[in-house]
Amino acid sequence: MSTDTAGFYDDLAEHYHLIFEDWGRSVQRQAGTLGPLLENKLVRGPLKILDCACGIGTQALGLAQRGHTVVATDLSKAAVKRAAREASSLGLNIEFHVADMRDLSALPASEFDAVMAGDNSLPHLLSDEDLGRALENISARLRPGGVLLATIRDYDSLLPTRPSFQGPTFYSENETRRFVHQVWDWDGNQYDVHLYLTWNTASVWTSKHYASRYRAITRAELTQSLASHGFREIEWLMPETTTFYQPIVLARKEDNSAVKLT
Template identity: 45%
Template sequence: MAAFSARDFYDDLAPDYHLIFPDWDASMARQAKVLDKLVHHRLGAGPHRVLDCSCGIGTQAIGLALAGHKVVGSDLSPIAAARAVAEAAARGAGLPVAAADMRRLPFASSAFDVVVCADNSLPHLLSAQDVTAALLDMRRVLRDGGLLVITVRAYDEARRTKPTATPPQVSETRDGKVITFQLWHWHEDGEHYDVEHFQLIPVANTWTVRVRRATYWALTRQQATEFVADAGFTDITWHTPATSGYYQPVLTARRAPSAP
């Protein structure tokens, strides 16, 4: 199966990633509030040692650091990771970050209380082998009883309806409105799809069009649940946007204690 490079996608998107959000700082604060509540409910007030293993430019990691947690970030894209460090510093937060593949995390075993994998990052892994490798390494760096937090698109409906585009999102800049949308091209297997990610950016009296391409595996809730369970997690719970306030479905699970 031919696939586009996730690293190339995020390396290229990193300078413009914040333009996806109408107000990036407000989104950071809102997402951190929801994630912090989920962590607090399961592990207590903290502060907790948190790894955001798909931190991008810092949308979740910075918010959680500003909420008082001891956050470390990692991301496949070194350009996005470097921006996360700079954006955190600009907001008064310390955020150590590594450029790393979530299948091979460069951290000690049992180093974290929480591992976060947000923004539909897990579906960039396109095979059962790769998804399993990532979840096993997330489990390795979690302490016994530690909390896994994954957010993904609601793919069950998408697998049935095969949408071909997303609604446009609009953000305001000093130069005018930026429009972001996606075109989806489904593979013959009905599970994977390629994305063309468009951003229309105003320049003078015209538009600059930026297009990035990526490939995803549209994991159903059942598939994701089974992968997480098989990787050694228990207490697997799904939280819908209606119940959690987060913009995507959220899966939480606990690392099962290691065998003596």
Template identity: 40%
Template sequence: MPEASGVARFYDRLAADYHRIYADWDAGMARQGRALDAMIRAGLGLDSARVLDCSCGIGTQAIGLGLRGHRVTGTDISAGAVTRAVDEAALRGVALPAATADMRQLPFADGQFDVVVSADNSVPHLLTEQDVRAALTEMRRALRTDGLLILSIRPYDEILKARPSSTPPQVAAPPHGGSITFQLWDWHEDGERYDLEHFQLVPDGAGEWEVRVRRTTYWALTQGRLSSYVIESGFVEPRWRTPESTGFFQPVLTARAAT
């Protein structure tokens, strides 16, 4: 799967610097963990759920949930990100069993988890209907009956109206990052997929800036389209929630594993 190796390479290269995206990464972990925990408690009534974060990255959501008492397992297509997630979790007293895995082929038994999470625009790395359905079907398989699916993506319904060519710069001051991050977007002819160049300007310690660039591709999935794929993959009751209602920084889709 050539596209999988490209995504893995993108996050392998980003893993050491991912925290620089945040003004304060630990505060971001706490904020996102609190928002996701509230969804789990409201959806399942559990204060210690078995959670699979199947796109855990360096651990932002997984550690946040672990700090709130959930039993989290992490997987990610990037071995570098998984290694850092485990190390960062240990530094904060969180046990995070984790493995390198493609979300289209999860290495778990059927019905092993109460909750499956894939946050921070991970699913849109999958560029075809077949691949999105494959990932969602695997998430459903890993969930127990009536288990909870939690996905978050960019607000693509709004983004597609303008198809921007860049994002505003994000500045993270020391000690939390000391960098400037922005993105350039090059839209494909289909008007839905786009190539992304992720730029970080990082002080080199000698009064100069080092420029680090990583590249990947996304599919701007609308909420209606993703909801339909979720239903086709064995889920019911899909519901979109806004950042204003959840406290999470992206729109969130929740659904239940059908019986």
């Protein structure tokens, strides 16, 4: 087990799908929500999308299946390797790279229509400086007028109570049983997540423990950071209107070329 972010996802990569009741169905469901949001916002044909926190491909795979050109990066080598394997099994042509969203300078492609940072990835950035570096790198990869889409936990509702426990959730599949739960250990506006996966195979129970740290970023804090790094038209969409499991933020990179001098 590793508590650093890259190590956390390296450890988790082969079992990440067990967090979901049906990971394949979740890939399709998320693409069915996030894809139209980007397509309607950008009002153009197949998009060029960078998923800068791709994990094992939960968003990248579904967006590629919708016909978009997808480049996917993650700081976890093991997660990228798993995502590439999943893409190959589906016959999808996705370009994968290992990269930290705070430094995307080695990425050969640029001028993306959209950049995605899903699954509460931005809160892994534990300081304003790190968040700013990530937003600067994301902005540098977007074309003028391009869109960032990110999803994070609803920290506005979590911070007042700072819950210490999430779950357990029980799943059954092919005569096997598994359950997932989390323990949250708070330290101010940061917290360590202890994720536990337990499942049985041939009557043998296996349990895994993974840990990583997050920062509880409020919507106002993220909005301010986005605005200070050249993003405009910042829009928050909540689960009660989207049915998505996390709040979604959309923000457009400022298009200075559209400013006309008089």
